[in-house]
Amino acid sequence: MVKEDENNQAPETSSNGLLVVKNLTKRFGTNVVLDNVSLTIEKGKTTIVIGPSGCGKTVLIKHLLVLLRPNSGEVYFKNRRIDNLGENELNRLRTHYGFLFQGGALFDSLSVFENIIFPIKQHCEITSWGQVEELVKAKLAMVGLDGFQNYYPAQLSGGQRKRVALARAIALSPEVILYDEPTTGLDPVRGDVISELIMKLQRELGVTTVVVTHDMTSAYKIADRIIMLHNGKIIADGDAEHIRNYPHPVVQQFINGQVSEDDLAVLRMSGTISQAQFLPRDFEQ
Amino acid sequence: MIEMVGAKAIGSVDNVGRFARFVWQSMTASLKSLGRRQTYPLIWTQMLVIGVRSVPVVMITGAFVGMILGVQAYDQLRGMGLEERLGVLINISVVKELGPVLAAVMLAGRVGGALTAELGTMNVTEQIDAVRSMGTNPVLYLVAPRFLACLLLTPFLIIYADLMGILGGFFVSVIVKGINSQPYWSFSAAGVELWDVSIGIIKGFFFGGAIAVISCYKGFTCKEGAHGVGQACTEAFVASFISILALDFALAVIFKAIYNTFWSLKGLV
Numbered sequence: 001m002v003k004e005d006e007n008n009q010a011p012e013t014s015s016n017g018l019l020v021v022k023n024l025t026k027r028f029g030t031n032v033v034l035d036n037v038s039l040t041i042e043k044g045k046t047t048i049v050i051g052p053s054g055c056g057k058t059v060l061i062k063h064l065l066v067l068l069r070p071n072s073g074e075v076y077f078k079n080r081r082i083d084n085l086g087e088n089e090l091n092r093l094r095t096h097y098g099f100l101f102q103g104g105a106l107f108d109s110l111s112v113f114e115n116i117i118f119p120i121k122q123h124c125e126i127t128s129w130g131q132v133e134e135l136v137k138a139k140l141a142m143v144g145l146d147g148f149q150n151y152y153p154a155q156l157s158g159g160q161r162k163r164v165a166l167a168r169a170i171a172l173s174p175e176v177i178l179y180d181e182p183t184t185g186l187d188p189v190r191g192d193v194i195s196e197l198i199m200k201l202q203r204e205l206g207v208t209t210v211v212v213t214h215d216m217t218s219a220y221k222i223a224d225r226i227i228m229l230h231n232g233k234i235i236a237d238g239d240a241e242h243i244r245n246y247p248h249p250v251v252q253q254f255i256n257g258q259v260s261e262d263d264l265a266v267l268r269m270s271g272t273i274s275q276a277q278f279l280p281r282d283f284e285q
Numbered sequence: 286m287i288e289m290v291g292a293k294a295i296g297s298v299d300n301v302g303r304f305a306r307f308v309w310q311s312m313t314a315s316l317k318s319l320g321r322r323q324t325y326p327l328i329w330t331q332m333l334v335i336g337v338r339s340v341p342v343v344m345i346t347g348a349f350v351g352m353i354l355g356v357q358a359y360d361q362l363r364g365m366g367l368e369e370r371l372g373v374l375i376n377i378s379v380v381k382e383l384g385p386v387l388a389a390v391m392l393a394g395r396v397g398g399a400l401t402a403e404l405g406t407m408n409v410t411e412q413i414d415a416v417r418s419m420g421t422n423p424v425l426y427l428v429a430p431r432f433l434a435c436l437l438l439t440p441f442l443i444i445y446a447d448l449m450g451i452l453g454g455f456f457v458s459v460i461v462k463g464i465n466s467q468p469y470w471s472f473s474a475a476g477v478e479l480w481d482v483s484i485g486i487i488k489g490f491f492f493g494g495a496i497a498v499i500s501c502y503k504g505f506t507c508k509e510g511a512h513g514v515g516q517a518c519t520e521a522f523v524a525s526f527i528s529i530l531a532l533d534f535a536l537a538v539i540f541k542a543i544y545n546t547f548w549s550l551k552g553l554v
Contacts, residue, residue, distance in 0.1 A: 062414075067417055091417075091420040091422060099415070101415055101418075107412055119419040119421075122426075123420060168419075
């Protein structure tokens with residue numbers, strides 16, 4: 001029993017971190033998505049995870065609240081090991097988190113009001129509906145959407161859906177908010193609104209924030225710390241200035257949005273556009 | 286080649302294990318949800334969607350089953366001068382086999398397809414992950430109400446199908462073919478026992494449970510994209526259909542054994 005308790009304690013080196021990932025490896029079939037990743041997320045800070053599409057950013061963030069289980073390695077929350085907990089215990093633990101999914105993941109069949117009260121209904125005994133309505137109003141006001149209570153997700157724009165999803169994520173006043181590509185699919189102005197909102201929530205609620213993104217404008221704006229993932233490993237870790245000046249070529253290509261020489265070589269070898277075009281006459285007998 | 290066969294075999298065993306685990310989770314979650322007041326509105330909603338809205342199609346199915354049996358069997362029985370016994374043949378076929386099985390197949394198409402498509406879409410748009418991320422068990426929230434609604438309402442839908450099958454058979458036999466209604470009903474009453482009606486209804490619990498759990502499982506495990514959801518719906522219907530037939534066969538054997546052992550003793554009681 002004592003041994004089990006010892007096993008569930010976070011490693012001493014990471015006792016400052018609210019969330020600690022230690023030697024995490026995740027494979028899907030033979031594809032290694034995360035390869036021995038170790039990471040400490042500090043309390044009250046905004047940590048940004050950047051990296052090219054398919055590098056394992058979303059997989060990493062999903063491990064932080066154990067929506068995915070690692071093949072090896074450990075995840076700790078408040079010095080308690082969580083990756084080996086049963087679903088019932090995890091469900092209690094997950095009320096400390098808010099998660100903004102890439103597409104919002106709002107429930108289509110429920111109105112905005114019903115979406116936001118979903119976690120409240122699941123975990124709290126509702127004694128006064130008046131209070132709940134006030135709470136929903138307050139949460140929607142935080143994301144600038146008060147008055148949209150009776151709308152359905154299909155009636156909202158992409159940016160509005162993300163803001164409603166954010167209001168739902170903060171419904172239980174979480175300690176940690178995880179954002180999966182919050183600005184993807186939005187125009188630059190709407191993207192900036194979401195970035196401002198992330199900063200506002202961090203300021204006003206004092207939450208620990210982890211954002212997965214490949215939007216460098218947003219990353220530089222909101223980050224206390226930026227981590228770059230590449231081929232399942234962390235290749236850079238530091239504040240915005242550190243990342244801007246980091247000499248690793250992959251980091252520089254990514255943050256400046258430049259195509260690599262290897263990619264260019266592949267494009268050159270794949271023929272010209274005119275060679276790849278077919279006209280109706282090419283198929284005439 | 287051996288490696289491929291081995292991988293397929295391991296994959297199949299793995300799938301069976303996952304499905305068995307899902308069935309167990311669905312049943313325990315359903316029991317648990319009966320004790321949670323906040324689940325009741327979800328169960329009522331599913332009862333409306335799955336049960337009440339299926340009544341018309343199930344009644345139409347039942348009516349046509351009865352009418353078709355009347356049309357097909359009339360000439361053969363008339364040739365032997367036994368047309369007044371047409372009621373026994375129609376009614377026993379309807380209440381014991383064709384009513385329950387065809388009503389269940391209709392439900393597998395109407396309800397099962399809808400359940401798989403709904404949960405499959407929720408799966409690929411991360412809504413099921415969203416339920417989990419908010420600390421709620423998705424089997425308890427999404428599967429249990431659907432499982433309970435299917436389990437409890439399929440027997441009632443079978444009663445509707447049986448009733449319409451009996452009326453359909455009566456319409457063709459008595460109204461269209463002109464068989465005397467008095468012997469039609471008296472032979473039917475003598476030939477169809479309470480036991481026959483009961484086993485048809487009891488089958489409804491098994492069929493309803495199977496449709497719900499297969500359709501929900503396929504929705505929960507469906508692959509990405511529109512193609513993935515479509516494929517899951519097809520697989521759910523095929524699997525439900527085969528399960529209905531397999532369960533019908535197994536239940537027929539079991540009920541036959543029970544009937545032979547106990548029902549014949551009822552006269553002694």
